[in-house]
Amino acid sequence: MSSAEALPAAEAPVSSAEALPAAVAPATRVPLLTAANAPLTARRYFGNGDPGPIVAALATVPELLEVSLPFLSTVLGASALDARTKEIVIVRTSALQECRYCVDAHSVVALDTGLSVAEVRTLTATGPVSLPDAREAALLAWIDAVAGTIGPVADSVAARLGTTFRDHEIVELTMLIGATMMLNRFCTALSLPTSPEVAARLSEQGLR
Amino acid sequence: MTTIAEAVGAGELPGRVWMYSNYHCNLACSYCLTESGPGVSRRELTGERMIEVARDAAELGFTALGVTGGEPFLLPDMAHTLAELGSILPTIGLTNGTLFTGRRLAAAEEMAGTDVTLQISLDSADPDINDAARGPENFAKVIAAIPALVERGITVRIATTGGEPEPEAMARLCALHRDLGVPDEDHVVRPIINRGRAADAEMGVDVTELDLPAELTVTADGAFWSPFGPTVINGDLDTDLLLTRTTAPLRVPAETLLGLLQGRPAGTDSTLNIR
Numbered sequence: 205m206s207s208a209e210a211l212p213a214a215e216a217p218v219s220s221a222e223a224l225p226a227a228v229a230p231a232t233r234v235p236l237l238t239a240a241n242a243p244l245t246a247r248r249y250f251g252n253g254d255p256g257p258i259v260a261a262l263a264t265v266p267e268l269l270e271v272s273l274p275f276l277s278t279v280l281g282a283s284a285l286d287a288r289t290k291e292i293v294i295v296r297t298s299a300l301q302e303c304r305y306c307v308d309a310h311s312v313v314a315l316d317t318g319l320s321v322a323e324v325r326t327l328t329a330t331g332p333v334s335l336p337d338a339r340e341a342a343l344l345a346w347i348d349a350v351a352g353t354i355g356p357v358a359d360s361v362a363a364r365l366g367t368t369f370r371d372h373e374i375v376e377l378t379m380l381i382g383a384t385m386m387l388n389r390f391c392t393a394l395s396l397p398t399s400p401e402v403a404a405r406l407s408e409q410g411l412r
Numbered sequence: 413m414t415t416i417a418e419a420v421g422a423g424e425l426p427g428r429v430w431m432y433s434n435y436h437c438n439l440a441c442s443y444c445l446t447e448s449g450p451g452v453s454r455r456e457l458t459g460e461r462m463i464e465v466a467r468d469a470a471e472l473g474f475t476a477l478g479v480t481g482g483e484p485f486l487l488p489d490m491a492h493t494l495a496e497l498g499s500i501l502p503t504i505g506l507t508n509g510t511l512f513t514g515r516r517l518a519a520a521e522e523m524a525g526t527d528v529t530l531q532i533s534l535d536s537a538d539p540d541i542n543d544a545a546r547g548p549e550n551f552a553k554v555i556a557a558i559p560a561l562v563e564r565g566i567t568v569r570i571a572t573t574g575g576e577p578e579p580e581a582m583a584r585l586c587a588l589h590r591d592l593g594v595p596d597e598d599h600v601v602r603p604i605i606n607r608g609r610a611a612d613a614e615m616g617v618d619v620t621e622l623d624l625p626a627e628l629t630v631t632a633d634g635a636f637w638s639p640f641g642p643t644v645i646n647g648d649l650d651t652d653l654l655l656t657r658t659t660a661p662l663r664v665p666a667e668t669l670l671g672l673l674q675g676r677p678a679g680t681d682s683t684l685n686i687r
Contacts, residue, residue, distance in 0.1 A: 243654035244621060244637060244672055267656040267664065 233394045236260035245270055257305070257396040258387065279383040285376055287317045289343065292327060292335075293380045295319075296344060297351040299328040303388035308398040312405050321409050339368040343377070350381045416666050417473020425626065425670055427475035428504075429662070430639040431462050432631040433490065434482040439508050439547045443573060443615050445608035447644040448482045455632040459493035465630050466500040468662035474628070480506040480639055491519040498528035504569070506531045510550060512557040517564075524565035531569045531600075532558060536577065537584035545574070555592060562593035569598040576601055607643040607650065621653055628669050634658070635665030637672070 237243075237260050239250040246263040249255045262269040280294065291314040298306035311324050319327075326333050332348065334341045346365045349357045365374060390396075406412040419425035434456045437448035446452075457465070466477055477497050484490045485507050497503040509532035512520055523530070532554060536542040539551035561568050570589045577585060589599050604616030617623075624638040631642045633649055634657040641653030655672075658664045 237651060241651045243651050245655070245668060264651065265657045266654060267658055267668070 231395065232257070232397055234261050235264060236396075237263040249273065254399075256309075256399070258391065261390075261394055261396065276383060276387070279376075279380055283376060285373060285380075288319065289340075289377075290380060291317045291319060292340060292343060293347055293377060294384050295324065295327040296333075296347045297381050297384040298388050299330075300348065300352040301385055301388035301392070303392045305391040305396045305398055306384070306388050308402050308406060311411055312402050315405075315409065321411065324411060342368050346377065347381055350378060351385055414471075414473050414663075416663070416670065419670050419673075420473050420475060424673060425666075426628075428478050428627050429465065429469040429474045429476075430478040430480060430627055430629040431457055431465055432481060432629065432639075432642060433457050433462065433479050433484040433493075434487055435644070436486060437481060437483040437508070438486060438510060439483065439550065441508075441547065441609070442545045442613060443604040443608075443610040445605060445610065445640060445643045446482065447609050447647065452482075452644075454482075456487065457630070457632055459487070459489050459496070462493055463496050463500070464660065465662060466497045466503075468660070469628075470500050472662060472666055474666075475501060477501045477503040478506070478627070478639065479503065483508055483511070485511045485516060491516075491522045494528045495522045495526045498523065498526035502527045502529075504529045504531055506533075506571070508533055508546070508550070508554070509557045510553040512560060517557075517560055520561060520566060521564050529567040529569050529598075530561060531571050533573060534558075534570050534585070534589070535572050535574055536581065537588045538581070555588070558589075558592040558594065567598075568592075568594050569600065570594050572599070572601045573604055575603045605640050607640065608645055611645055624653075626669060626673055628655075628662075628666055630659045630662070630665070635662075635668075637669065 236257050237246070237250075239247070239253070242250045242263055243266040245266045246259075246269050249259050249263070249269070254260070259269065259273065262272060280290070283290070291310060294310045295307065295314050298310060307328055311328065314324050314327070315321070323335065326335065327344075334344055342364045345361050346357075349361045365377075369377065403412065413421075416425065420427045432446075432455070434454050435446055435448055436450065436452050436454045437444070438450060440449035462479065469477065477500070479490075479494060479497065484494075484505060487493075490505075494503060494505045505528060507530055509530075533546065534542065534551075534554050535545055536551075542551040542554075543549065558568050558570070570592075572585065576582065586596065586599065590596070604610050606614075606616040606618045610616040619640070621637050621641075624640045627638055629636040629639045629641055633642060633654075635655045636642045637653040637655060641650070643650045655668045656665045
């Protein structure tokens with residue numbers, strides 16, 4: 205989740221939505237493996253040091269890591285969709301799912317991708333939010349319908365998305381929302397920790 | 413023929429599959445890889461599960477089985493389970509040899525004439541030296557058990573852990589095992605591996621997977637590169653030699669192991685005599 209509530213008024217979210225409340229994170233619930241105890245098939249992910257808590261947790265079941273990492277890299281990594289669009293999806297979905305770890309980590313990625321601090325605040329706010337660009341506004345409505353509700357998605361929301369995204373992009377966006385939701389629940393349930401570097405960056409940007 | 417069978421046949425993959433029947437033990441040896449002892453979590457494989465693994469292994473093309481622990485004979489049906497395993501593939505069962513009296517000795521007779529070999533630990537012909545590492549009265553119990561088992565038609569092998577003794581001590585040890593009915597070819601000497609309790613005590617040789625025989629090893633916690641893999645330190649399972657948590661079907665860890673072996677450089681497992 206976001207800690208945008210602590211932000212100065214001058215930098216309030218661009219939408220009028222209320223910021224998500226802060227939460228105290230419980231201790232991580234599973235061991236996070238290191239290079240020293242990484243299983244044989246997982247070692248390559250630890251070659252450059254700490255691979256992050258998702259990999260470190262998944263490595264306890266190396267056969268899951270073997271299939272999930274390529275999948276997640278394909279869905280979340282570079283693709284036909286531009287990076288800004290993908291980070292909008294990931295940050296907004298994570299905020300709707302109240303995944304503290306994912307919001308923290310991807311707020312930084314979003315900033316690095318070129319989103320502004322104000323835009324990140326908008327995406328992490330509670331309630332309906334929007335962005336000025338019509339294409340991104342349609343996208344946010346789609347994300348909120350897919351990740352913020354259960355049951356069918358309204359035809360009107362789908363039709364609006366269809367005016368600015370092609371079919372294959374809609375498929376990819378929807379898979380990205382779904383994969384992000386899976387990670388959101390994984391990271392939240394296991395209480396994966398935000399790295400000190402990410403926390404420091406968020407503080408520096410006034411996002412904590 | 414399966415890929416595994418071809419690899420075993422070609423010598424690319426060791427033919428033996430090991431199983432950790434349990435982790436608890438009536439002893440608490442100073443160099444124990446698994447920190448086994450009377451109070452530890454059992455983490456058992458049931459007899460039924462071990463027989464399933466054995467059938468799976470035979471179907472895949474593995475050629476031999478091994479059972480270790482903990483002390484396997486703390487499980488009440490172990491003699492029967494080993495006899496069943498021996499009917500599937502040649503089987504070696506590791507035991508500290510201290511429990512073969514009364515009902516357990518009588519039950520052991522089920523293994524007579526089967527393709528089961530019991531490997532019993534005996535570290536020295538000197539009771540004091542042996543018992544310092546393995547516990548009080550270990551020597552006396554072992555030298556009573558070995559001939560009792562041999563007399564009942566059970567094949568016994570002796571394993572000495574700690575590296576090659578001095579020549580005079582080795583000569584006395586070999587004379588002892590011959591007296592007990594165990595020939596020279598059934599006496600193996602192996603080093604202490606610096607894992608588990610031995611690592612805590614800074615004993616033994618440092619190894620990586622390149623130094624250890626790549627014998628698929630099934631435990632209640634998953635499948636490992638070697639029977640020297642699922643070690644325990646300070647109560648925590650080592651995962652550095654973990655292959656997969658999945659053990660059924662056995663093909664899953666077996667294929668993972670084979671994949672890792674492709675391109676594996678020559679190791680020191682032969683020169684260190686880690687067997």
